[in-house]
Amino acid sequence: MAQKSEKKKKAKKETVSDPRLLKVMSMTKATKESQFVKKGVYMRSKHGFGRGFAISPSESTIYYSQQGDINGYKPGFTHVHENYIVRTKDGKKDFMTLRYFGNANSVAVEHAADGDYIWISSNGTKHAKSYGHTRTFSRIKYEPGAEYNNGYAGETYYMGGARYCQPALDVENDILGVTTHSRGEVTVYIYRLSEARSLPDTEIQLKTTWKGETLSEPEETIVRTIICKDLTTLEPMATFVIPKPNRETADYTKDINSYGYRAWDVDKDYVYFVEGRHNAHNMKKYGPSRAFITVFDHAGRVALERRRIQSVHDQYLLESLLITPYGYAEVGGICVNGENIHVMFNVENKTTREGYKNGMLAVVLRY
Secondary structure (H helix, E strand, O other), X not given: OOOOXXXXXXXXOOOOOOHHHHHHHHHHOOOOHHHEEEEEEOOOOOOOOEEEEEEOOOOOEEEEEXXXXXXXXXXXXXXXXXXXXXXXXXXXXXXXXEEOOOOOOOEEEEEEOOEEEEEEEEEEEEEOOEEEEEEEEEEEEOOOOOEEOOOOOOEEEEOOOOOOOEEEEEHHHOEEEEEEEEOOEEEEEEEEHHHHHOOOOEEEEEEEEEXXXXXXXXXXXXXXXXXXXXXXXXXXXXEEEEOOXXXXXXXXXXXXXXXXXXXXXXXXXXEEEEEEEOOOOOXXXXXXXXXXXXXXXXXXXXXXXXXXXXXXXXXXXHHHOOOOOOOOOEEEEEEEEOOEEEEEEEEEEOOOOOOOOOEEEEEEEEO
């Protein structure tokens, strides 16, 4: 009988020197308590999901985007048409309200000479009782207490009918990133921010179904005329697609985008792509919550292989710090500040156990 002469090849070791990528690699390690910037923050609504966040490099100011309470989609009770931009600054909290904008699955912040500007999805149209099908995104000056009721405001950007538009920024390096997705497939676009902002204003029309959440306003379908900047007229610096694996054959431990797309950010070199799933408060049935991150370069090549974000998986850590006793953690945001990377996830507590806050809370970690 012939003996096997071939030795098993060792897995190729990743050689990484970029401090940003080293920070991403550290996400697989055990999380230290000192990394928690916020262990559980109420946003505006006690039970609405936090959808995105942005944090200043000093960590003194944090912006969260949050969807209003759903309450069974019952007219007069549901606030699914509302998004809140919540700011915590130097220990104080304020917010503004955006109605009919969409799902607010990401929020980017531009620090300008005349104040902070929020970049967020807009012009949502009702689909399956909510407003996920955003067709544009908008740049709006943050003003505490402000309310915008028409589905968009400020400076608005059109993506040619593509849905689920989510912006990200690297202002210092003049970069505007946008993702859109369809049937789980995510398309990434990268533009020069200055070129996008210099586009002429143009008029477009969008067919929109909205309203019906308040008792005095029946649902209606309209053709909305908006003034916007048409990004289909600007050639992106780069674009690539992150495909969705086949649900039946996907290896959820390895395949990129096999879980739901949850967050992203962009900088001068990389795209940071985050996916995940909470455990529905049921460790016995579903195990721990899950979150994974993959880093791409601007050409769509994988710069750092997919790896898990350990803090979301670690039920025992979350319980020992009195964050959540269920292991329920849904990743909701990533923010790259130079060499520092912050991650936000939601925990939802439905418990009277001593020491735990009840409701939906935002948790922020530093890497």
